[in-house]
Amino acid sequence: MAKECIECKDGIFNADETGVFFKCLPNKTLAFKGQKCHGGKNSKVRITVMVGSNMSGTEKLRLLIIVDYEFNKKAWMISEIYEKWLLKLDKKFAAQRRKVLLFVDNCPAHPKSVESKLKNIKLEYFPPNLTSILQPMDQGIIKNLKQHYRKRIVMKVLAHMEVATPTTVTLLDAIQDLNKTWTLDVKEQTIANCFRKAGFVKDKVQQDADNWDEDDLVPLSELKTLWTSYRRAINMSDVSFEDYVTTDDNVQTTGSPTDEEILESVIENLVPNKKDPEENEDDGQSEGETIPTPTIDETISAIEKIRCFILSRENIPYEIHNSLNLLEEFIDKEKWTNFTKKNN
Structure with a gap:
């Protein structure tokens, strides 16, 4: 008989998408600030990340990272990706003989038709106009993840700034560093407090959670120190720290490609050497280049x-x-x- 976990904290989950400008070092901030990233060059330097965890913070779901690819040049979450991710997750819980409850956004990229295919996951949807208040991921978990990630990449770039070939932030770097950040840096207590702040649980520590600010558990002071060092190293004066830490807060992450967009994507792949005229930024990797596999x-x-x-x-x-x-x-x-x- 399957283990019923829905009534306990370990069996209640929330997952949400967020956009990340993964190359966003302090000197790049003004180029990205306020961009919705509907396409063009900015879609080449952003990724969409699905972040999910249970209410106790003891089980973080493996990050789903969506990048620019053939039929999704905006790097958005779309219904096909969402359904594939959800069915894989359902299969995992079935193997563990667990029933879980998963809270998600009520949006077109999360079609309710998938519910009939799920055996071990029960879906619940937030009201559209209350999602930012009720969703734990929006109460500090995603913010915590992003700021720890920025801390990692700024430290890495500063450490290599004096070498002949300064380091760059590649897509592979971003995927690895985001996974390290999610696994090692985002703490159980942070996640649990965010669920409490969203009203998921009322217990003896609720008062502390009500007064808790997510900044208390985010390495803001450490990140600001690194940001200041970077700013001095490259003589940067036109970017504020607030701009840097909030630059991708409201990046669009969901949508459905139109027929015209799918056709355009197919044509781009059929026509050799066809490039986006806006795409001038070097991504640190030549077209078609792959990272050699070590022996x-x-x-x-x-x-x-x-x-x-x-x-x-x-x-x-x-x-x-x-x-x-x-x-x-x-x-x-x-x-x-x-x-x-x-x-x-």
Whole structure:
């Protein structure tokens, strides 16, 4: 018999989309501020991220990241992507023998027709005019995620600013850093407080939640220090800190492509070398270029270097050493599998 979790905090979820200008360093802020990103070059430097968690904060859903692709040049959430994501999530809960309740926006990109296909997820929709008040993700969770992400990329760029080839923020960097941020930086207590602030639970700590400001758990002071260092390093004076931290707050994330847009996308892929006239910004990767896959021996060498680095430091948590052990074991199995294939 399936484990009924709907009545407990662990079985109640909320998920919502947000737009992220993933290359948005402080000096880029004015170019993005206030942009709805309906298409053109800005759609090449933004992604849509579906962020979801349960009410206790103990179970964060794997981020769904939507980028510019053939039939969705705006990098929006559309009904086909939403349904595929939801059915995959339903299958996961079915394998765990769990019934869950998921709260989502009531919008065209979230068609109610998918409900009949779900077996372990029950959907509930926020009233359109009250979503920003009732939705936990809008009460600080997404804000927390974005500011921790910005902290990560500014630290990375500052650390490499004096080298011959300064680092750039690629799409792959963004996906990896967003996942690290969501997994490591956004805390359970932050999520739980946001659910309380949205009125999902009334308990003995409700008064504290009512008085809680999401900024209390967001690294604003640390981010501002990094922003100031970056600003001085490039002699930037025309961007405020407030502009930087709010630049993609209201980016449009949902919509349905029109027939004309689908046709245009098909034509673009049929006509060689056809580029968006607005797309002048170098994204750090040539057209068609792919990141080379390292060999197994190169990977083993990289792991050895990481282990040497960790051994040179004190008070490294056991979990990090154990993770390296697991990674080495996985690579060793891959190497043995390749060896047996060649010799059989």
